[in-house]
Amino acid sequence: MRIFLSGFGTVGQGFAEVIKRRRDFFEDKYGEQPVVVGVIDSKTFAVDQKGLDLDRLVARKQEKKGVSDETYSDALAVMDSVKYDLLIEVSPTDVETGGTGLKTIRHALECGKDVITVNKGPLALHFHDLIALAKKNGCKFRFEGSVGGAMPIINLCHENLKGEKISSIRGIFNGTCNYILSKMDNGQPFEQALKEAQQLGYAETDPTNDVEGYDAATKVVILANSVFHRDVSFKDVKITGITGITPDAIAQAKSHNMVIRLVGEITETRLEVAPRLIPIGHPLSISGTLNIAQIDADLAGPITITGRGAGKIETASAILSDLIAIMSMRL
Numbered sequence: 001m002r003i004f005l006s007g008f009g010t011v012g013q014g015f016a017e018v019i020k021r022r023r024d025f026f027e028d029k030y031g032e033q034p035v036v037v038g039v040i041d042s043k044t045f046a047v048d049q050k051g052l053d054l055d056r057l058v059a060r061k062q063e064k065k066g067v068s069d070e071t072y073s074d075a076l077a078v079m080d081s082v083k084y085d086l087l088i089e090v091s092p093t094d095v096e097t098g099g100t101g102l103k104t105i106r107h108a109l110e111c112g113k114d115v116i117t118v119n120k121g122p123l124a125l126h127f128h129d130l131i132a133l134a135k136k137n138g139c140k141f142r143f144e145g146s147v148g149g150a151m152p153i154i155n156l157c158h159e160n161l162k163g164e165k166i167s168s169i170r171g172i173f174n175g176t177c178n179y180i181l182s183k184m185d186n187g188q189p190f191e192q193a194l195k196e197a198q199q200l201g202y203a204e205t206d207p208t209n210d211v212e213g214y215d216a217a218t219k220v221v222i223l224a225n226s227v228f229h230r231d232v233s234f235k236d237v238k239i240t241g242i243t244g245i246t247p248d249a250i251a252q253a254k255s256h257n258m259v260i261r262l263v264g265e266i267t268e269t270r271l272e273v274a275p276r277l278i279p280i281g282h283p284l285s286i287s288g289t290l291n292i293a294q295i296d297a298d299l300a301g302p303i304t305i306t307g308r309g310a311g312k313i314e315t316a317s318a319i320l321s322d323l324i325a326i327m328s329m330r331l
Contacts, residue, residue, distance in 0.1 A: 007091035014312030118145035145318030151307030164297035171293030212241035
């Protein structure tokens with residue numbers, strides 16, 4: 001399995017660490033190791049048809065902010081310079097245009113390559129186009145890590161719950177907002193909780209995508225299109241963030257034995273991200289940075305799953321599950 005890796009930030013480096021940790025597993029299960037033959041970050045690239053030394057690339061990236069001294073102007077030309085079987089796309093998310101991720105995913109699928117991505121932008125903007133392109137060219141296209149990081153929701157719905165009719169999914173899909181609201185439950189004002197989240201690395205310097213609900217909305221779109229087979233995009237989601245939640249609102253909720261949580265909801269007709277009053281003790285009253293989802297299936301009934309929605313190794317674990325699935329299909 002020859003891999004081209006697009007993106008070598010936190011998640012890309014996490015994937016490099018994960019496949020190193022699972023060397024014995026791959027050898028025992030498949031009799032071979034996945035080999036990364038190409039890597040691009042935002043400016044530089046490295047290719048080697050025999051396989052790159054990922055430890056060396058990680059060390060160089062951390063020291064010099066690039067995987068090599070070689071720069072590129074055309075990512076697709078770099079991809080075409082090596083033979084690979086699978087693109088793993090983990091470049092930064094761009095929910096306005098799809099960014100580099102959309103270009104590299106399309107190119108790989110057009111060339112008959114399998115694709116794994118955690119990039120929400122291309123999926124939120126062009127989900128059905130990409131699915132159709134993969135089908136047309138006989139490619140496997142998987143994206144478990146795009147929603148909920150290590151929380152296994154997409155493959156659960158598609159594989160374990162394949163015979164079920166799922167009527168709704170409700171969940172907390174943004175750990176940053178959940179962290180802030182959990183702190184507000186304990187009396188911290190919004191601004192202080194946000195600052196603490198930024199200091200701990202849970203929130204970006206510009207937290208708009210998180211606190212305005214945009215990040216959660218992209219995940220709602222992916223679930224709507226993937227699980228409910230709808231044809232929707234980011235603009236179709238009704239979005240209310242958490243910036244308007246006051247200490248008085250938190251106190252009022254507490255007086256009724258409730259908390260406020262930012263909940264994404266998907267049904268056949270509903271697409272919404274908004275603060276909701278949740279009874280204390282209900283699964284969606286969860287605190288901290290965890291993600292959680294409740295799936296309502298007609299035979300199994302309500303199913304609740306939770307997991308870490310972000311993180312280097314956690315997100316890479318979702319990529320690993322997709323990689324193993326694709327390798328198993330090749331046996």
